[in-house]
Amino acid sequence: MLDRLPFLVGLRYVRAKRRNHFISFISLTSMLGLMLGVAVLILVLSVMNGFDHELRTRILGMVPHTKIESTEGLVEWEALAGRLTQRERVIGAAPYVEQQGMFSAGGRNQGAMVNGIDPDWEDQVSIIGQHMRQGSLNDLVPGEWNVVLGSMLARQLGVGVGDYVTLLVPEASITPAGVFPRLKRFTVSGIFSVGADLDANLAYANISDMQTLARLGDAVGGLRLELDDLFIAGSETQDIVNELGPGYRGTDWTFSHGNLFQAIQMEKRMIALLLTVIIAVAAFNIVSTLVMVVTDKRADIAILRTIGATPRSIMGIFIVQGLAIGLIGIAIGVAVGILLALTVSDLISWFEATFGIQFLDAGVYFISDLPSQLQWDDVRDIVLAAFGLTFLSTLYPAWRAARVQPADVLRYE
Structure with missing residues (x-):
């Protein structure tokens, strides 16, 4: 039973209604931040992949x-x-x-x-x-x-x-x-x-x-x-x-269009780095959430310790809670990002036709429509990066929870 304790209690803490609504708000903010970061990163990288593909097939097909x-x-x-x-x-x-x-x-x-x-x-x-x-x-x-x-x-x-x-x-x-x-x-x-x-x-x-x-x-x-x-x-x-x-x-071809290709590759890397910061900020919010949860649940932690829960199990509870929050945000972000990446070209074309606006001038941007090419390798890397940041964010609060001394807490209960 104690082996399942981190999963049972950690998932219960995710679903439970809290007396402190501020903690719930921070949890929701963390989840939305991860969702936004993952979705935008998938979309932007897909568009950059589309530009790269169009450069190879259209421009370099003519040059x-x-x-x-x-x-x-x-x-x-x-x-x-x-x-x-x-x-x-x-x-x-x-x-x-x-x-x-x-x-x-x-x-x-x-x-x-x-x-x-x-x-x-x-x-x-x-x-x-x-x-x-x-x-x-x-x-x-x-x-x-x-x-x-x-x-x-x-x-x-x-x-x-x-x-x-x-x-x-x-x-x-x-x-x-x-x-x-x-x-x-x-x-x-x-x-x-x-x-x-x-x-x-x-x-x-x-x-x-x-x-x-x-x-x-x-x-x-x-x-x-x-x-x-x-x-x-x-x-x-x-x-x-x-x-x-x-x-x-x-x-x-590098003499005439090599700089453009290199610029697209560099922009893709820089944009990926900058948007990863959004995920990192959302992951940092998980740290804040779990620290407040640990403070709020000190009595629960003390009781679990007295009935035999080990410090490792206590750490596992809060790691599971943080990962659950992160995985929900990542999963929704992946779904939204993939949907946008697959439909953004059609959405932009509809918007241009409806409102008579041209977003891309071929004389400036080399192509006249917004391309998008979803690559599953990018989705995999984004998910792994987001999951890694989320996991790292749970370690410090979980460590603090494992250091709670039952005697010090229950003395005043």
Whole structure:
């Protein structure tokens, strides 16, 4: 019977109504604090995981993992692409010609990066084909000077499919009449949308047309490579350049978006640390609750000691009581946090549609919707951390309870 004493008495103390309502209020506050801390931590980490996932799948699905270029341009690029795709970590290759320029239409101007691509090769290294809102990459036929614009870029220029845009490139043409900037009129044949900042500053044209515009002849600007693991891009790029020898250079995605990825990872760690403080504060409230309960139950402790309860059993009573309070708060927090993590994207979308408010501007936050990805490893770590803090919070009050001397208490009863 005495072996079950800590559980029976500890759980009874949790359910019992107390004469001191302040103790009940502190217990409720502790429980709500744990619930709030756990729920918010699960939600925030899920949103950060969502940002991380969107960065990998959307932005890094459009941005090349690795680019291999030559100082004189690549002429026999097909042979080089076949050679590089034989490497174990390279799963795709595609040629490109990049040209920074400014689009103009109807008096509106907007800068953008124009990628000259081969539609037959592009699917190996990019997800652009999966995000066409209008038109198709196959409409980029050589000699027709068609262009595919990002949705935000098209909206800023006020154009749609079938409209004309003029591309001004930062190179001059010398004519008998003087020096003029190089201009070329394109027909908008498609619009894509990935829900990221790339929608505002990226366009695609046929690689043959861009070779003509850039005066490259049969050469291309370089090869874009897709790797099986984007986190090895740096070392793999260096290995490829070393293998190809002088005259070749390579860059990887970390040069353009590495800082963003590192910022998300750092923010996730810092936010987790800060929100854990909420759990720690709630756990500290359990210390206050149990200390007051020990003071309130000194007579009960003395009686239990006189009938044979050991100091260890007395400690167990208050550890069980504190853990019960903590586990209830943690369980409710986990349930609420998981529910919010699974529905926050839909809730934000409904709120934006109902009130006409946009929370995330893709031009600022890289994506236009609030992503959320629940990871059970995070839930496990949060529960273990909260349980650990709760357990530590019960030790001091339980130790004080075990030190109560029956003779000193019962002398005045």
